[in-house]
Amino acid sequence: MALSIIYARSENHCIGHQGRLPWNLPDEFASFNNITDGKAIIMGRRSYEDHHSVLPNRLNIVVSRQVDYVLPAPMILTTDLITALQIAADYSAEYFIIGGVKLISEGLSQASRVVETIVHTEVNGDTFLPAMDFSHYTSEIIEHHHVDENHASAFTVWQHTRT
Template structure:
């Protein structure tokens, strides 16, 4: 099973402020939507609660340790990343881990691909993603967008692909 991470971060690795994204970038959101459509999206409870709704046309799985947690109809719940991955595998869906930071850390050793958007700004925030080491990975720019009337910040999206020698036996 292929596992991907997808996130947008500032130059200083900020991904959130007060439980929300620190920017509104419609073209980046469209890229996220296009990339994840038809897939399983795995997110932590706090990431889910940022929008409190099902992301359409995707298998939504929320990871939480709260045994009585009840999301909106259509959203599945798992008590661990391993359980969430099993749910996605049972549905035969490609998998994207979409946040939060703890799930990114846990999923990174398993990931084959990382979609990383770098927003060209230093943002003061309260949530930061790790500076993952992509040396040795294949990286390609998949989207670049300049500042315009709808985009306060320029950004570039990259697809980082782990070398094929990465063993899937560890999964």
């Protein structure tokens, strides 16, 4: 176990809109919490500002070039991804990049596992991930969730493990 990446995207590769997630899917968030529980998580400054709070029971690391950016304790600020990865590796055997676009793209070449939720909808958002090449990974579905009264879209959770 080492670096992992976790994100949710729409079928047209959207991950965000106006600084927020473009959906409200409680069971998808529960899966995210379950998978990252007890681990170090690394996020860009804008992803942190989506929720403005510590995600509990995890080491929260925020990456920003603003050296004086103020975070609530016990969150950690780093000004580059390499430092964030070093701090995360000291905390837990598996550690996650959780967004946004640049950190996911930069981390992909080092990631041994990618947990990718595909939300089965098209979103007219403002933040998009490029299509990923998982040809060097073994891919399997680990969860599928249907539409119900609390979930306006179905979603499928894929696990891509580097071969």
